[in-house]
Amino acid sequence: MSENGISRRAFIKAAGIGGAGLAVAAAGSTWNSYHEGQSAFSMQGQEHRQGHVYFDRVPFEVDQVPTSSWKVLGQDLPNGQSVNGYHRVDMRWYYGERFKTTGHAVSGSSPAIGYDPSKVDCLPNTWPSNGVAALDPLYQRYYELYPMMLDVDKEYKYDWLPQLIERFKSSIDSRADFNQNEGLIAMARSEAQRAVPVSSVTTPPEQNDWSGVSERRAVFDTPELASQLVKRMAADLGATFVGVTPLNKGWVAWSHAALGGLGAGTGGRGFGLNTPIKIPEWWDNAILVSGTMSWDVNAGDPNYGDSWTGYNISSQIAQQMVKFLKHLGYPARWHSPFGGYDMPIPGIGAECGMGQIGRTSNCIAPDFGGNVRPAVITTSLPMAADKPIDFNLSEFCSRCKLCAEVCPTQCISYANEPDFEIYGLRRFNTNLAKCRDGWNLGAGPMGCRACVSVCPWTKKNTWVHRFVREVLSHDPTGVSQNVAIWAERTLYPKHYNEELNPPNYKGVYEPPKWIKTDEYIGSFIKTPIGVK
Incomplete structure (x- = not known):
C-alpha cells in the first residue's frame, strides 16, 4: 500500500x-x-543540424542544368580565358577604368553610410564623348564581345546616374535620421550580427590551400561515403543546404580588380590584381554550403534587413569545413561572403542541385527561395556529385515578375524569357551597376534584398507553403502558378519600387514589430560614459 x-x-x-x-x-x-x-524534428530548433531537408529534390533531378538557367552560346576565347564556351569573368570589366561610379568608387565603405559624400560627384570619367573607339583596348574588346552591354551602360551613365546623385544628395539627412531613430534597432542588430570576425583569404592557393594539411591522408571507401560525411559534417556545423559538384572551371574568374568585386580588399586573394588567375589542378570539386538570413527581418527589406546573418553562417561553416578537410589530408580553400571569392557562386548552386537560376540571376532554391547566402569550398577530395534539378522555376519566373516590379532601382529584366547574351551565355539580365546603387541609396543596416523578400518561393516551412511548393513543382499546366502569383499579389500587402526609396523608407512587407524602434524606445538621453 x-x-x-x-x-x-x-x-x-x-x-x-x-x-x-x-x-x-x-x-x-x-x-x-x-x-x-x-528524428530531426525532435531536435527543437536544431533540425537542420541533423541533415534534415524538407524538400525532396530527387524527383526533380536532371542530368544537365536546364537551359532556362543559362544557355551556352559563346566560343572559347584564347589564352584560357574561356572553358567550354563559358567566358571567365574578368573583374577589370566591372571595377577597373570602365566605370568609376559613386557606388563602385567607394566599394567596401560602411553599409550604414553608403556612398562617400565627398565622392558623390565622380561621374564616369573614362567614357569619352566620341564613344567606344577612344576607350582602352580592353574595353573596346568588351563591347565587341558583348554589344548588348553598350546600350545598358549608356543608359546608366546618361539617364540613371545624374538623377541618382541628385537623389542621394537630397536624402543624406533623412537617411541619417532614419538610421538613428526608426531604424536604430535594425542597425543595432546588424552590428551584433557581424561582431564575430571571419578571416579573408590573402595568399595564393599553393600556399593557402595546403597550409595545415595533414601529412596523413584519409582514403574513403567510396566517393559516395565521402560525400555523405561532408554533408553530415556541414549540416552539424549549421548549414541548411549542402551540395557537391565537380568544379566548372568556366566559373573561375579570369582576374581580380582593385576596386572591389570577387576579391575585394584582399589584394586579389593572393592571385594579385589585374593578372590572370591560374586555376590550381587540385580544384577538382566544389562543396556549396549555405545558411539563411533572418526570415522576419528580411520581410522589411530594404530598410530594416541585412545579410549579415547569412554571411556569418556560410563564411564560418566554409572556414570550418576547410579545417575539417585539411585534417583529413586534402587541400581546401573557402570562397565566402566575408572571405572573398575567386568565382561567382550562382552557377555552382544550380549545378549542385540547390536550385535554378531565376529572373534575378541568382540561384533560387525550392525550399528557401532566394533566402540563401552560399559559400563554396574547393578541394581535391573525390566525392559523388549531386545532380541539378528542374522544379518548374523557369515557367514560374516567366509569369511572375514580382522581383522586377518591386525593385527600387528597376534593374531587373521584365523579359518573358532569358534574352541577354553575355560571357558566352544567354540568361536574364540584371543591371549590376544599378543594383549596387540601390544598396547604397536606401537607409538601414545593409543594402537591399527586396527581390529576395518578395519572391513567392521565399516562404517559411509551414504546411501550406510546403503544399504549394509541391503543387507548383509538379504542375506542368501553369494553372497553379497563376493561382499562386495571384495569391501573392492579393493576400500579401506589399510596397513597390519608389516606396522603398528615400524619403519613404518602407519595407517590401511591414517589418516585424520587434525590429521597429518606436515599439520599444520613447526617447534618448546622453550616455553617462564611465558612470553606469
Missing part, C-alpha cells in the same frame, strides 16, 4: 495492465522513444 492508499499492483490492475504487459509496454515505449529521438 502506498502513502496515498493505492498499491502499485492495484494501479496496474486499474490500468488493465498485467506485469508481463507492463514490461512489454515499457520496452515498446523505450524503443519508440529512442527512435523518435533520432
